[in-house]
Amino acid sequence: VAIQAAPKASSAGDTRQRLIGIAVRLFTRHSFAGTSLQMIADELGVTKAAVYHHFHTREELLLAVLEPLFLELEAGVVRAEALRTPHARAEHALTGFVALAVRNRSLVSVLAGDPGVIEMVRTHPRLGAVIDRQVRLLADVHPGRAGEVGAAVVMSGTACAVGQVLDLDDEELHRYLVEVARRALGLRPPRRPVGTSDR
Amino acid sequence: VAIQAAPKASSAGDTRQRLIGIAVRLFTRHSFAGTSLQMIADELGVTKAAVYHHFHTREELLLAVLEPLFLELEAGVVRAEALRTPHARAEHALTGFVALAVRNRSLVSVLAGDPGVIEMVRTHPRLGAVIDRQVRLLADVHPGRAGEVGAAVVMSGTACAVGQVLDLDDEELHRYLVEVARRALGLRPPRRPVGTSDR
Amino acid sequence: VAIQAAPKASSAGDTRQRLIGIAVRLFTRHSFAGTSLQMIADELGVTKAAVYHHFHTREELLLAVLEPLFLELEAGVVRAEALRTPHARAEHALTGFVALAVRNRSLVSVLAGDPGVIEMVRTHPRLGAVIDRQVRLLADVHPGRAGEVGAAVVMSGTACAVGQVLDLDDEELHRYLVEVARRALGLRPPRRPVGTSDR
Amino acid sequence: VAIQAAPKASSAGDTRQRLIGIAVRLFTRHSFAGTSLQMIADELGVTKAAVYHHFHTREELLLAVLEPLFLELEAGVVRAEALRTPHARAEHALTGFVALAVRNRSLVSVLAGDPGVIEMVRTHPRLGAVIDRQVRLLADVHPGRAGEVGAAVVMSGTACAVGQVLDLDDEELHRYLVEVARRALGLRPPRRPVGTSDR
DNA sequence: ACGTACGGGACGGCCCGTTTGT
DNA sequence: ACAAACGGGCCGTCCCGTACGT
Numbered sequence: 001v002a003i004q005a006a007p008k009a010s011s012a013g014d015t016r017q018r019l020i021g022i023a024v025r026l027f028t029r030h031s032f033a034g035t036s037l038q039m040i041a042d043e044l045g046v047t048k049a050a051v052y053h054h055f056h057t058r059e060e061l062l063l064a065v066l067e068p069l070f071l072e073l074e075a076g077v078v079r080a081e082a083l084r085t086p087h088a089r090a091e092h093a094l095t096g097f098v099a100l101a102v103r104n105r106s107l108v109s110v111l112a113g114d115p116g117v118i119e120m121v122r123t124h125p126r127l128g129a130v131i132d133r134q135v136r137l138l139a140d141v142h143p144g145r146a147g148e149v150g151a152a153v154v155m156s157g158t159a160c161a162v163g164q165v166l167d168l169d170d171e172e173l174h175r176y177l178v179e180v181a182r183r184a185l186g187l188r189p190p191r192r193p194v195g196t197s198d199r
Numbered sequence: 200v201a202i203q204a205a206p207k208a209s210s211a212g213d214t215r216q217r218l219i220g221i222a223v224r225l226f227t228r229h230s231f232a233g234t235s236l237q238m239i240a241d242e243l244g245v246t247k248a249a250v251y252h253h254f255h256t257r258e259e260l261l262l263a264v265l266e267p268l269f270l271e272l273e274a275g276v277v278r279a280e281a282l283r284t285p286h287a288r289a290e291h292a293l294t295g296f297v298a299l300a301v302r303n304r305s306l307v308s309v310l311a312g313d314p315g316v317i318e319m320v321r322t323h324p325r326l327g328a329v330i331d332r333q334v335r336l337l338a339d340v341h342p343g344r345a346g347e348v349g350a351a352v353v354m355s356g357t358a359c360a361v362g363q364v365l366d367l368d369d370e371e372l373h374r375y376l377v378e379v380a381r382r383a384l385g386l387r388p389p390r391r392p393v394g395t396s397d398r
Numbered sequence: 399v400a401i402q403a404a405p406k407a408s409s410a411g412d413t414r415q416r417l418i419g420i421a422v423r424l425f426t427r428h429s430f431a432g433t434s435l436q437m438i439a440d441e442l443g444v445t446k447a448a449v450y451h452h453f454h455t456r457e458e459l460l461l462a463v464l465e466p467l468f469l470e471l472e473a474g475v476v477r478a479e480a481l482r483t484p485h486a487r488a489e490h491a492l493t494g495f496v497a498l499a500v501r502n503r504s505l506v507s508v509l510a511g512d513p514g515v516i517e518m519v520r521t522h523p524r525l526g527a528v529i530d531r532q533v534r535l536l537a538d539v540h541p542g543r544a545g546e547v548g549a550a551v552v553m554s555g556t557a558c559a560v561g562q563v564l565d566l567d568d569e570e571l572h573r574y575l576v577e578v579a580r581r582a583l584g585l586r587p588p589r590r591p592v593g594t595s596d597r
Numbered sequence: 598v599a600i601q602a603a604p605k606a607s608s609a610g611d612t613r614q615r616l617i618g619i620a621v622r623l624f625t626r627h628s629f630a631g632t633s634l635q636m637i638a639d640e641l642g643v644t645k646a647a648v649y650h651h652f653h654t655r656e657e658l659l660l661a662v663l664e665p666l667f668l669e670l671e672a673g674v675v676r677a678e679a680l681r682t683p684h685a686r687a688e689h690a691l692t693g694f695v696a697l698a699v700r701n702r703s704l705v706s707v708l709a710g711d712p713g714v715i716e717m718v719r720t721h722p723r724l725g726a727v728i729d730r731q732v733r734l735l736a737d738v739h740p741g742r743a744g745e746v747g748a749a750v751v752m753s754g755t756a757c758a759v760g761q762v763l764d765l766d767d768e769e770l771h772r773y774l775v776e777v778a779r780r781a782l783g784l785r786p787p788r789r790p791v792g793t794s795d796r
Numbered sequence: 797a798c799g800t801a802c803g804g805g806a807c808g809g810c811c812c813g814t815t816t817g818t
Numbered sequence: 819a820c821a822a823a824c825g826g827g828c829c830g831t832c833c834c835g836t837a838c839g840t
């Protein structure tokens with residue numbers, strides 16, 4: 001079945017996935033605001049109406065693009081919240097976030113700065129809640145407003161910085177980001193060092 | 200001069216100044232990309248042609264808005280570069296930048312994230328150079344790529360965070376930001392406790 | 399029949415009937431021009447293709463909606479035409495029309511004003527003929543052009559007015575409408591006071 | 598001045614007036630809902646943007662078209678309201694309305710039935726108020742709900758009927774309409790008959 | 797009897813930049 | 819120094835109709 005159903009399956013729900021992929025590519029190049037439906041349709045070789053069939057709105061398309069990222073982030077948040085000490089919670093939330101941001105650098109860096117995206121995320125009930133919980137995890141390591149400021153700086157800074165240092169491989173970038181973020185938040189590195197990376 | 204030239208001079212270059220002021224207001228509300236010439240013209244009560252008379256393009260207007268910010272930033276960079284130790288240079292560059300960002304929160308936070316603004320600043324010869332020098336000052340406290348990453352995180356994080364913590368007064372926000380940034384960069388606080396030289 | 403054929407028959411021509419019912423509801427809310435096939439399909443929980451399967455065009459659906467109304471109107475016209483005096487013919491045509499309009503207020507009021515519906519009715523051979531015969535019945539109580547004008551005013555006025563006086567129950571509205579229309583056409587009220595034959 | 602300023606004045610506020618004129622022509626042919634900005638722009642030989650310069654919205658254009666009609670109607674209403682007896686007030690309001698409707702037949706008949714226009718008029722504060730006052734003048738000749746129903750029938754009927762009897766000249770149509778409306782409302786004709794028209 | 801996918805086209809709205817006329 | 823008018827173009831949304839599958 002799987003053998004001959006391949007060409008059929010390619011049409012069943014596949015165009016939707018291809019659309020998302022193309023959207024990711026174009027969003028990373030021209031940001032969300034700078035990517036028109038026409039560009040997306042052209043890139044796939046169909047008309048705008050075909051795009052409209054799958055996503056009735058540009059926002060809906062953006063949502064579909066963000067969905068996997070937020071699912072992963074939420075999973076990390078849930079795991080972090082289950083830990084015992086604030087220190088451990090922040091540590092886990094931090095590394096998870098950095099890993100996510102590094103792995104999707106181009107997308108994260110460009111979407112994190114787009115006003116339209118920010119507005120959308122803040123408005124959306126589930127997405128905004130995930131962000132809030134993540135921020136709280138990082139903020140709770142310091143009491144009071146200082147913690148909030150630190151969390152905001154680390155989150156925004158990380159999200160933006162991943163797009164500016166393009167000539168580092170994922171592993172290195174991840175290490176440097178975690179280091180600077182740990183210092184910013186006042187987190188001591190975990191007891192078992194992960195290699196000699198403590199330069 | 201002030202006696203008889205006042206009404207004349209107010210009409211001479213005054214509209215231009217008012218235009219800039221309005222642009223700042225609207226940019227802070229709707230970002231740069233979301234602010235059309237029409238909106239600016241309407242806000243001042245003139246037609247688009249009047250705006251066009253002073254600024255032949257939207258970019259030119261943006262430049263005029265950014266000009267004073269970058270002049271101040273450049274002055275701080277120049278002063279910082281004259282200091283002797285990397286530590287002192289970074290310290291000075293940091294506090295200057297934070298003070299600037301805090302004082303112009305709404306504008307900085309919204310413009311720092313706008314892709315169009317970023318693109319413009321990076322291509323512009325003078326503006327881009329100022330940013331590069333500022334980044335270098337912060338980066339040189341740590342050798343190698345780690346310094347670059349740290350500087351990027353601190354710069355981006357600060358610029359974005361000032362717009363997210365709206366219920367703090369300038370002084371408190373400044374203090375918290377400097378604290379977290381110092382930790383992130385690994386700067387020890389200066390021996391002289393907080394005085395007027397900090398700002 | 400009702401025992402075992404019920405579920406079968408309900409699926410056979412039932413969707414078509416439900417489609418018509420939903421169309422009536424949506425037409426009354428958004429008029430004909432403002433109701434898209436998509437809205438109808440969504441309301442029923444099927445796709446446009448399903449609608450298209452039953453009605454190959456929006457006009458066809460409109461026709462199906464209008465069909466019962468015009469059948470009833472035609473029956474009244476036929477009965478009226480069989481009467482002997484012009485006065486009796488007009489009286490019968492009037493009360494029948496008012497009763498029809500009142501009973502289907504929301505639909506009649508919104509469809510009577512829709513240019514698309516009017517165009518459709520006028521071009522359609524059978525529907526247009528019914529209207530013409532109805533108008534003639536009312537017009538013939540006065541000779542010449544005056545009768546035509548009166549008939550037009552009464553017909554249009556009644557059809558539009560039923561949608562504007564929403565806080566009257568059917569019986570009252572019917573009585574008032576018949577009164578004003580009789581006066582407009584110069585019809586003396588029938589000798590037999592109001593009974594069941596009036597409706 | 599008037600001689601050589603003609604070509605200049607033609608450009609002054611004239612395009613706006615020509616736009617309104619064209620809109621009237623097209624509205625009468627295709628109704629409001631059926632007239633796109635593109636059609637209007639094409640008819641005048643300009644682009645949509647030129648239309649947008651004068652009317653930022655299709656509604657705005659419609660408003661400009663309706664403006665003179667409602668001004669005249671309001672003037673009639675004001676005069677009517679100053680009379681002493683309800684009978685005289687209704688008589689004046691009726692003849693004024695009929696004259697207005699007859700003189701602008703094609704426009705009135707098509708706009709009166711358009712759902713979009715009706716919605717707009719009802720929403721608009723001033724326009725809706727004028728209509729309400731006019732209806733009240735006609736309704737107050739009969740007490741209670743009967744008066745309201747009569748006024749609604751006469752108003753709607755007249756507005757719709759003017760578009761259906763196209764082969765009557767203005768004077769005849771006006772006479773017939775006033776006759777039927779007087780009968781519908783129960784108004785006795787004024788003492789000085791206007792000729793032998795009381796057929 | 798109905799779903800999936802898509803084409804082709806229109807719509808209202810709004811943009812930026814330019815010309816022309818004071 | 820400013821206003822009026824306009825061009826050319828793009829945007830997102832939504833439409834109706836039609837293949838082609840089951």
